């Protein structure tokens with residue numbers, strides 16, 4: 001079933017390419033998010049210019065394309081977007097563009113039954129937090145790009161296959177690390193619901209103030225709900241996110257303290273964007289490594305590294 005869906009995607013993208021061949025300009029591949037940008041750069045390297053629209057710390061749910069972005073998209077030879085409505089404010093632009101430029105919606109290359117359904121025809125887009133799923137996305141991106149740039153096929157597929165070996169090691173390392181957290185403390189509390197794939201893959205429960213989009217409304221009810229869960233489960237730590245304000249989680253901590261539970265903010269997790277250069281989280285592997293160290297440190301009762 002998986003290989004069938006890859007072929008279908010490649011054929012679909014290849015079909016669009018054939019219609020637009022005469023419009024191609026040598027301006028490269030445009031990628032929406034920083035996390036996806038790392039994958040595409042790992043596969044493509046210097047072979048073709050790669051331009052990533054969203055920089056470190058940018059929230060893709062709320063990001064609106066600038067005039068410069070629109071110009072880059074219009075000149076692109078192909079666009080790699082995440083899809084599953086992650087780029088909520090760019091959807092219209094991307095779908096309009098897809099009529100004349102190949103747009104690869106990477107997360108939508110996965111079989112639907114591997115995704116978390118959160119409503120009718122609505123899926124949780126944060127698939128990168130399950131490294132096993134993300135490896136499948138990497139391979140599918142490489143196959144789809146190779147279909148668009150056939151002269152690069154062997155090189156790009158080779159790089160993708162070598163890269164997923166690193167991801168397989170990362171996946172095993174995360175499983176080992178999560179085992180270090182006392183079982184009753186395997187509850188990950190974050191601002192928005194970005195970590196449910198992480199929880200599903202590695203055996204943690206997740207609780208969030210907000211839904212899967214940072215555009216979702218939340219209020220005092222959610223602060224109370226989350227703080228009561230912390231008190232009930234005696235969870236020592238919660239986390240803030242690099243692309244969201246910390247003050248929301250500070251309210252949860254204050255409320256839990258009024259109920260006699262000493263909870264602390266154990267650190268900042270990278271949820272929907274990579275870290276700045278030099279942060280150690282400027283690559284996908286580095287981001288996952290940093291997050292896991294902080295989660296394990298925080299929930300095991302130790303200090304956040």
Ligand SMILES: [Zn+2]
Pocket residue numbers: 061126192193194212213214271272
């Ligand atoms: Zn998100």
